[in-house]
Amino acid sequence: MRRLLRRRPALGMALLSGISTVVGIVIVLTIDWFPVQASTASEQIDTLWDVLLIASVPVFVLVMSVALYSVFAFRAQPGDLSDGKPIHGNAKLEVIWVAIPFIMVSALAAYGWIVLDDIEAKQTDPLIVNVTGQQFAWRFDYPGEGRVKSTELVLPKDRDVEFRVNTDDVLHDFWVPEFRLKTDAVPGLTTKIRLKPDRLGEYNVVCAELCGIGHSTMRAVVRVVPPQKFDAWIAKEQQSESDGGAAAAGGDQAAAGRQLFTETGCNACHTLADAESSSAIGPGLDDLAADAKKFGKAEDQSPEEYVQTSIEDPDAFVVPNFNEGIMPGGYAEQLSDEEIDTLVQYLLSVSGEEKQ
Amino acid sequence: MTLAAKLRGPGWYRAALSQPIAIAFAVGLVVLVRTLYGYDPVFDGDAITTVALIAMPLGFIVGIGCFDYWFRWASGAPTVPEDHSGHGAKTWRDYFKVNTDHKVIGIQYIVTTFIFFILGGLMAMVIRAELAQPGTQFVDPNTYNGLFSVHASLMIFLFIIPVFAGIANYVIPLMIGAPDMAFPRLNALSFWMLPTAGVMMVASFFADGGAFATGWTAYAPLSTDTPVGQQFFTIGVQFAGASSIATALNFLVTIITMRAPGMTFWRMPLLVWANFTTSLLVVIATPFVAGSQFFVLLDRSLGTHFFDPAGGGDVLMYQHVFWFYSHPAVYIMMLPGFGIVSEVISTHARKPVFGYRMMAFSLVAIVILGFTVWAHHMFVSGMFDWMRVPMMIMTMLIAVPTGIKIFSWLATLWKGVIHLTTPMLFALGFITMFTLGGISGIMLAVIPVVIHVSDTYFIVAHIHYVLFGGSVFTIFAGLYHWFPKMTGRMYDERLGKLHFWLSFVFFNLTFGPMHFVGVDGMPRRVADYADQFATLNMLISVSSFIFGLSFLIFLYNMITSWRHGLKAAANPWRAHSIEWQVSSPPPIFNFDEIPTVVGGPYEYGVPGAVHAVFSDKKAPAAAKAAPAGGGGAPPPTTE
Numbered sequence: 001m002r003r004l005l006r007r008r009p010a011l012g013m014a015l016l017s018g019i020s021t022v023v024g025i026v027i028v029l030t031i032d033w034f035p036v037q038a039s040t041a042s043e044q045i046d047t048l049w050d051v052l053l054i055a056s057v058p059v060f061v062l063v064m065s066v067a068l069y070s071v072f073a074f075r076a077q078p079g080d081l082s083d084g085k086p087i088h089g090n091a092k093l094e095v096i097w098v099a100i101p102f103i104m105v106s107a108l109a110a111y112g113w114i115v116l117d118d119i120e121a122k123q124t125d126p127l128i129v130n131v132t133g134q135q136f137a138w139r140f141d142y143p144g145e146g147r148v149k150s151t152e153l154v155l156p157k158d159r160d161v162e163f164r165v166n167t168d169d170v171l172h173d174f175w176v177p178e179f180r181l182k183t184d185a186v187p188g189l190t191t192k193i194r195l196k197p198d199r200l201g202e203y204n205v206v207c208a209e210l211c212g213i214g215h216s217t218m219r220a221v222v223r224v225v226p227p228q229k230f231d232a233w234i235a236k237e238q239q240s241e242s243d244g245g246a247a248a249a250g251g252d253q254a255a256a257g258r259q260l261f262t263e264t265g266c267n268a269c270h271t272l273a274d275a276e277s278s279s280a281i282g283p284g285l286d287d288l289a290a291d292a293k294k295f296g297k298a299e300d301q302s303p304e305e306y307v308q309t310s311i312e313d314p315d316a317f318v319v320p321n322f323n324e325g326i327m328p329g330g331y332a333e334q335l336s337d338e339e340i341d342t343l344v345q346y347l348l349s350v351s352g353e354e355k356q
Numbered sequence: 357m358t359l360a361a362k363l364r365g366p367g368w369y370r371a372a373l374s375q376p377i378a379i380a381f382a383v384g385l386v387v388l389v390r391t392l393y394g395y396d397p398v399f400d401g402d403a404i405t406t407v408a409l410i411a412m413p414l415g416f417i418v419g420i421g422c423f424d425y426w427f428r429w430a431s432g433a434p435t436v437p438e439d440h441s442g443h444g445a446k447t448w449r450d451y452f453k454v455n456t457d458h459k460v461i462g463i464q465y466i467v468t469t470f471i472f473f474i475l476g477g478l479m480a481m482v483i484r485a486e487l488a489q490p491g492t493q494f495v496d497p498n499t500y501n502g503l504f505s506v507h508a509s510l511m512i513f514l515f516i517i518p519v520f521a522g523i524a525n526y527v528i529p530l531m532i533g534a535p536d537m538a539f540p541r542l543n544a545l546s547f548w549m550l551p552t553a554g555v556m557m558v559a560s561f562f563a564d565g566g567a568f569a570t571g572w573t574a575y576a577p578l579s580t581d582t583p584v585g586q587q588f589f590t591i592g593v594q595f596a597g598a599s600s601i602a603t604a605l606n607f608l609v610t611i612i613t614m615r616a617p618g619m620t621f622w623r624m625p626l627l628v629w630a631n632f633t634t635s636l637l638v639v640i641a642t643p644f645v646a647g648s649q650f651f652v653l654l655d656r657s658l659g660t661h662f663f664d665p666a667g668g669g670d671v672l673m674y675q676h677v678f679w680f681y682s683h684p685a686v687y688i689m690m691l692p693g694f695g696i697v698s699e700v701i702s703t704h705a706r707k708p709v710f711g712y713r714m715m716a717f718s719l720v721a722i723v724i725l726g727f728t729v730w731a732h733h734m735f736v737s738g739m740f741d742w743m744r745v746p747m748m749i750m751t752m753l754i755a756v757p758t759g760i761k762i763f764s765w766l767a768t769l770w771k772g773v774i775h776l777t778t779p780m781l782f783a784l785g786f787i788t789m790f791t792l793g794g795i796s797g798i799m800l801a802v803i804p805v806v807i808h809v810s811d812t813y814f815i816v817a818h819i820h821y822v823l824f825g826g827s828v829f830t831i832f833a834g835l836y837h838w839f840p841k842m843t844g845r846m847y848d849e850r851l852g853k854l855h856f857w858l859s860f861v862f863f864n865l866t867f868g869p870m871h872f873v874g875v876d877g878m879p880r881r882v883a884d885y886a887d888q889f890a891t892l893n894m895l896i897s898v899s900s901f902i903f904g905l906s907f908l909i910f911l912y913n914m915i916t917s918w919r920h921g922l923k924a925a926a927n928p929w930r931a932h933s934i935e936w937q938v939s940s941p942p943p944i945f946n947f948d949e950i951p952t953v954v955g956g957p958y959e960y961g962v963p964g965a966v967h968a969v970f971s972d973k974k975a976p977a978a979a980k981a982a983p984a985g986g987g988g989a990p991p992p993t994t995e
Contacts, residue, residue, distance in 0.1 A: 033875045034808075045804045049875075052802060056795045063762060063791045067784060070769035074705070075776065081930070084707035084772035086961035093767070094711050094760070101759040105752035105798065112802035113745055119804060170578040171671065173736065173811060177877030180808040184738045186672065187577055188665025191738035204886075208811035208879045210571050212578060213498045216882035281497065323498060323565045325583045 009073065017058075017065040024057040038178035038199040038224060041119040045180045048115050055108060119181070123160035123194050129153070131165045133172030133185040135328045136214030136281065137265030138205055148237040151262055153205060153222040155197045156230035165191045169328050173209035176222055184209055197224040213326050214269055214281040257346020260339055269327070274350035282327055283319040288351035295319070307344045311335075366421020366454060374415030382408035401564065402584045406657050409591045413552035421454040422545040443536075444944040454548065456540035458529050459942065461547050463842065465522025466835070468547075469515050472554045474907075476510035479503045481904050488897035490887050500883035502567030502585065506557055509572045509589060512689070513596040514554040516827050520692035521546075521603045523834050524631045526842055528607065530935035530942060531625050533616025533951045533968065538609040546602040553595035560588030571881060573682070576663035576674040580655040587656065590649045597646045600688075604638035607631050616934070616968065618953035623967075625933045625957040626715055630695025633719040637684045637691070637726065645681035648674060672739055679730035687726045689823060691719060693830030694761055697783045700833050701765050703931045704780040705772030708958040710764045718757035725754050735806050744803050751801035758794055762787060777929075778852030782833035785860045789825025793818060796871065811881075814874030820867040832859075832910070839914070840928050844941045845921030851913040858906035865899035932967040933957045 004012040029050060037043055074084070131153075132139045141149045155161055165174045167185035174193070175182035178201075183191045207218035225233065258275050261267060267277030271284035283291075289303065296306030299317055309316050314327035335343070362369040382404050390398040417423070428435045443457040444450070451464055483503050486494045495503065525543065529536055537543045560567040565583025568574070572589075579586050611632045615624070624632075651662040651674065661667025663674050702709045709715055728750040731743050765787060774780065796818040800806050809815065832855075839847050869892045874880070878889045885893065927936040934951055935942070951968040959965030 035877050052799050066766040074774050076773045083961035088708050089711040097763040101756050105755050109749050109752050115804045186738045210881045216884040
């Protein structure tokens with residue numbers, strides 16, 4: 001090899017580059033880049049990725065070969081004060097390295113466009129799921145299935161799904177890495193993605209657009225289940241929702257409060273043992289009854305008034321060691337008076353009255 | 357001088373005095389207006405902070421003396437006769453005064469920006485410490501969000517963009533044979549706006565509710581909705597941006613009108629071309645980022661509804677206006693580096709730049725294409741669908757002029773006499789890293805791929821490959837290359853090479869693995885992450901600490917060499933361009949005699965060729981025969 005490089009540098013280099021290219025392509029294709037493929041789009045996107053890698057390796061190898069070869073072959077000897085050959089240009093070469101990259105990127109762009117068209121193709125009878133982001137939790141509802149509401153995303157395998165994504169406050173981004181698709185949730189707009197889950201399993205919805213202090217905790221569970229199980233789940237949810245309503249009417253305040261606490265997304269930031277939440281972005285609520293008494297006194301409020309004010313106007317009183325402006329406003333509009341009342345009663349009842 | 361005189365005259369005393377006055381003005385104005393409107397309370401901390409953030413920097417700039425001459429002139433008072441006492445720096449103290457000498461301003465720029473580079477780097481170290489393990493160890497999420505936001509803002513607005521302006525400030529007038537910049541006082545003003553912007557961004561950590569924590573992109577409506585720390589960014593950007601625009605204007609006029617006789621556009625060194633094209637970008641694009649931040653400021657402070665859909669506002673408009681600047685900004689941060697690399701490679705490989713005219717044309721092509729691709733940052737933003745494919749195609753087409761540059765540098769190396777000095781090593785490192793960054797850039801143009809990887813660590817990897825492996829490596833190359841010219845001393849070559857190899861290796865170990873975690877599903881801008889990414893993040897963090905430490909070698913080398921280095925000759929690299937034909941450091945007014953340009957700047961290997969002569973009688977006879985133009989005309993030499 002060494003002798004070849006010395007005698008026929010161009011041939012030697014071409015050979016070396018060829019071998020490096022093959023080795024490079026094998027390496028980049030061996031790497032397990034992606035999470036598992038859980039939607040029909042993922043297979044196409046992963047293939048596109050591989051093609052891009054295959055096209056990239058020779059370019060990188062070419063650049064590196066010429067650079068490294070030049071450094072070894074044309075390196076100045078100590079004390080060498082001579083100049084190189086005064087080559088000012090070469091029109092033929094310059095045309096070639098304008099034309100080839102142009103052709104390459106045009107081909108790749110065309111291929112990318114085709115894949116894009118494919119993954120966004122019209123669907124037949126899609127399941128519609130409304131996705132709503134809020135600081136810092138996700139809510140889902142199924143308008144075609146009796147408006148079932150949920151904080152986990154359950155999807156039937158092998159059925160087209162259309163997500164209609166909204167937000168209550170700032171920008172969020174709805175992303176399931178295993179599905180490969182994402183879209184921002186934009187105030188004032190409904191954005192859409194279409195996909196077909198094709199692998200059973202449990203994944204995560206990840207918020208991919210910086211949305212504030214709790215951004216890294218804004219996750220939800222996605223379960224892809226067989227169609228029969230999905231129907232059963234929908235039926236069960238419908239049942240429990242009417243039960244929840246009945247419970248509230250019939251006086252089971254705790255169950256209704258717990259459901260409201262989770263559905264409104266309070267659990268995304270506040271620890272509350274009764275609702276099985278453990279986030280530390282906002283103050284913990286396990287001792288709220290005592291805290292409300294203490295802080296409420298300072299503000300001349302009853303514990304109930306204190307909790308209600310804290311929900312409706314979070315910055316009216318900020319718990320020590322927490323910052324103003326972290327808790328989103330707007331719950332006074334989002335929730336009805338009865339709902340707020342239910343929440344207040346629920347929170348005070350489960351936060352340690354028995355301890356006193 | 358009495359204290360009263362010190363407080364009246366330009367300088368730090370008056371600047372210090374201006375600060376309490378500015379604060380008093382802010383309090384007074386807010387209290388007065390709120391009283392008149394009957395608002396309660398009349399004393400509003402956030403409003404006072406906002407007014408103070410505008411009044412204090414202005415007070416400082418006036419106090420330090422940037423406006424003295426103009427005020428006198430405008431008011432009809434006798435101006436201080438121009439005795440050129442503002443030129444040159446006799447002691448270190450002169451660097452702390454308003455000085456109109458482009459060489460002094462260049463050094464002021466470079467040192468100031470490096471201070472912010474160190475601060476931004478330290479923030480990166482804290483970020484990596486926090487991310488070394490999943491969970492929360494060192495900083496809470498709010499501080500974390502503040503850290504990466506201030507880190508990015510400092511690196512972009514206070515380091516990369518202005519350090520290039522600093523290098524160019526020093527070198528460009530010398531390169532084109534001009535005694536100074538076209539507008540020396542404006543030049544000084546540009547510089548002094550910069551530290552105010554930087555101090556403001558760092559000071560945001562002391563604001564109520566913490567530093568601005570919405571990323572350097574400051575997307576609305578999060579940015580219109582967060583505590584007062586955001587104002588420090590919103591207003592800081594105005595000062596950094598104004599500084600940038602004024603400098604760019606200065607470069608344009610200087611380059612267009614002040615070239616030495618005989619220096620046609622086709623005889624300009626490529627660094628001059630690069631700064632000419634960069635300045636065009638700055639002048640056209642920077643007003644857009646200023647606009648986007650003014651909208652945020654108005655939404656926050658005056659209750660307008662630019663980005664509030666409930667009031668008829670449009671959230672996506674922010675992103676369009678922001679990226680209409682911030683994508684060209686990527687080229688603002690890269691084109692000057694292209695120029696530096698052309699100078700370094702041609703000089704240290706002793707060969708003319710291959711395809712000089714195409715190199716210049718490709719810069720112009722990047723400027724034009726750069727304005728047609730901004731929405732590729734918005735492929736998942738929910739903008740109208742039809743815009744995506746054209747943006748993808750235009751983005752990928754930028755690979756063509758960029759490819760021309762890479763291939764031309766390689767061809768310049770070919771059959772050269774390559775001296776592996778530190779600047780050359782950094783230039784070669786740049787070619788490697790920038791090629792990788794360019795390749796991931798092409799991948800990021802392809803819409804289906806970017807739908808998956810946008811807002812992940814793949815983006816973090818890409819941007820650091822183009823901005824650190826790309827821009828910062830060229831900055832190092834440029835500083836080592838012109839260090840002898842600026843300081844009159846040589847740097848320590850051994851330490852320089854050690855700095856290069858440590859940076860190169862640990863740069864790749866830091867940012868390389870980010871590609872993998874990103875594609876595998878780790879979003880960016882998160883204070884915490886899933887356990888599956890723990891191993892690679894630990895590797896990234898450990899590498900980043902060594903990478904950070906390697907910078908200390910550079911710092912040590914620069915400081916000790918500046919003080920005790922060997923005296924540098926006028927032209928240690930045997931380069932042809934004009935800045936090397938004067939002493940190191942150059943005389944106060946650059947040239948005792950204005951040079952005449954007689955040929956291209958890179959005629960290495962052409963017998964007897966020179967770029968410029970200082971008077972006809974000294975010109976070697978052969979120089980006249982040297983080919984004019986750097987590129988197209990000479991007979992093609994086959995290999």
